[in-house]
Amino acid sequence: MARFRAALVVLCLVLAGLVATAPPARGDTAGLNAFFATYHADVGSSVPVGDGRVLWLFGDTLTPAGTFRRNSAVVQGPDGVMRPRSGAFLKASAAGHWYWPGQAVREGSRLRVLAMDFTCTDPCGAWDMRYERTDILTYRLPDLAYLGKVPLPRRASGAMWSQLFRARDGYTYAYGSYPVAGQLGKAVEVARVPSGYVWCVWCWRYLGTRMSPSMELGTVVSVVRTAAGGYRLYAKRLDMWSTEIIAYDSATPYGPWGSRRVVATIPQSDGRWTYAVEAHPEQRVGAGRLALTYATNCDRLCGDYHLTAITVTAP
Template identity: 30%
Template sequence: MAALAAVVSVAGSSAARPLTPTPGAAPATATRASSAACAQPFPTSAAGYAALWATLPTDQWGAGDVSISVPLRDGRVLWLYGDTMSTGGRFVHSSAIVQTRGCLRVANGGAQILRDDSPTEIYWIHDATQRSNGTVAIRARLVRLTGTGTWAFEDGGAWRTTIVRVTAAGDLVPLWRSPLRIAPAPDPGPLYHLSDRPGHFGYARSTHPWARLASGKTLTTTCQNYDDGVLHPLVEYRPIFTES
């Protein structure tokens, strides 16, 4: 696991630390598209998916990590993210996007999907599956924040599962949360060197075999971040779409 952290300006100087939610910040109300109808077809290439994500309203969803997808029985796709940044300084630890063919909707206006246990006990999404009744089970790892530094966190030693319903409009409604289940920490997976730029690395690579690409290859997302002490444009923290 890895946090999507950034360098922010504090009292006129640069200091590396995770961004935190703005107290009382309300989610934006505008949405890109409803799930009622979409005349645009599914993208058929990684470049097409990247172009589609570029249409997202950045005041609701600017960048996020994790990037796992759950095909729903009604033909839509639920995309789930971990730490998520938006313009205006909002930062949440989980977010969702609902895809209907070639249209996207930021679920709940970009509001956090999974409830924190406390200001220092948060949850990072690890995986999700659709259940037989149409709801989605989201399994997340407990993480404890230990300070304000970029890497100031530790594994919380437990999992929690949240059951959500995806509405016709494309929002998520939490229905039930399981008790904590103590278990060893998951394998965080490898880090990747993404470019020659200092501190530019990738992690949490996911495949999306449901996506039908013209090349016959598999849609893949790789999360990206920087460890160079510089705050980059939001687009540079978005998952990278490729074909493998």
């Protein structure tokens, strides 16, 4: 009970902005975790913006001042210091709607962001939400000024497009997950577009479902290049209920995927669940290591609502 009370005191101080943390060293997971402990948000994708800075995009965010936002952004400088931007980074598409961020990719002097549009369903409780579509939002670099958006067409599968990966073959790949009746895992549809043209929705070529529910994937998948010239996919096994982070390998960014393995196990904690594994290859975490983050949530506001950074062996 004493430890519980102490944790509540620390959380209250954090939310009041009274607890200071040392600035993180660039790519140091201890430093990243010191920041995440005071920045209560989830998802957490990252993208280098071409001038030594890295933009982090977060979903639901509780600020130190106690303000709730549906999304937020933090700029990590070349010095490693994380500097939150004020307000929501992705402005709502309409009244009663909000954006949750997917991944982003830099295309020259433009940043393209996949933004998932949601709205409430009755009675608009914590889980009463409906996915509408994914928009491609464009921002100018280096000042991150918003320039406009284009909507992606809805697919028959209902795939929610949230992940991007720029491959070596001249294409940028997009991944959209969708539920399958009677299956716990998500199926994933894949599309590709010539790199530099993510904004061109009529340039997208849909490759169909390339990952089945039998792969036990959650909503978020994260793809990176391997040293051998292939690709590795990371995901949380069956979002929320499992503690395993799994990986698959492929010779292409669209599969087929094999060599399933568990690369990390998340510590178990009663009343908490974990989800949204993201890879961060731009973070310098030591030779032969790759930084991953995962989000932790709980039934009600708690100090564990934040990201955690870990490292695994680099592929």
